[in-house]
Amino acid sequence: MGLSRDPAPLREVQQAIQSYVLRGDRDAEARVLSTSRVDARTRLDIYAKGYRLRLLEALEEDFRAVRALIGEVAFQRLAEGYIDAHPSAHFSLRYFGQHLPSYLSHGEYSASPWLFELASFEWLLGEAFDAPGATLVSPDALASVPPASWPDMGFTLHPSVRRIELAWNVTRIRQAVESEEPPPAPERSEVGIPWLVWRQGLKTYYRSLEPDEAASLDRVREGATFGNLCEDLCRWVAEDEVAARAAGFLRRWVTDGLVTAVRLA
Structure with missing residues (x-):
């Protein structure tokens, strides 16, 4: 000019x-x-x-x-x-x-x-995709933690991890657009559904969560230990089942690439 x-x-x-x-x-x-x-x-x-x-x-x-x-x-x-x-x-x-x-x-x-x-x-999907990378904890590394240390074990989540509550079928709408299909009409569910968004490698993923897993994931982001998760899960499952439930969450998170560090007190 x-x-x-x-x-x-x-x-x-x-x-x-x-x-x-x-x-x-x-x-x-x-x-x-x-x-x-x-x-x-x-x-x-x-x-x-x-x-x-x-x-x-x-x-x-x-x-x-x-x-x-x-x-x-x-x-x-x-x-x-x-x-x-x-x-x-x-x-x-x-x-x-x-x-x-x-x-x-x-x-x-x-x-x-x-x-x-x-x-x-959609904005969360973009945030997850653009988040910095980080080295992930492997299932073998988790398995090597002595059982006596699990109650005090804390975790660091991948920078891409995001949480959102959705009452509408917006994930189905997004999936249809990604598949180049006509999007469905908006529909509202009776209750809000918790969702998880994260990136693994160069691909962004999302899945719905049960209320207890959503609450546990939120607590991990706040710095809760495995023992804290077990205490909180008593709201949803019997006391003799909480350890297995929490361990199941943790194994899934590690497999999905959500955990970047394990901290031992």
């Missing part, structure tokens, strides 16, 4: 152009040269439209199921409103859509609560 002969520092010119792109401020027009074929405002508009298009593409990529469920036209209108309400504040587009779930819980979109849940779920 050609700049005018205005001797203003380059930083001021850049800030003026940024203000035009983000907010439509007209001060930048005086700092950009017009040509015989394109005036300054048109040249700035090219940049502004290209910028908004890139933001739209980022939202389309992060919220593919939302887009498929409501359709192209409605999604573009949603995106335009979101772009105006939440200008990008980070140098990476990866974080641009972080407020879309909240945006969908207000105004006209609040009448469709499945959109909030679907967007929240």
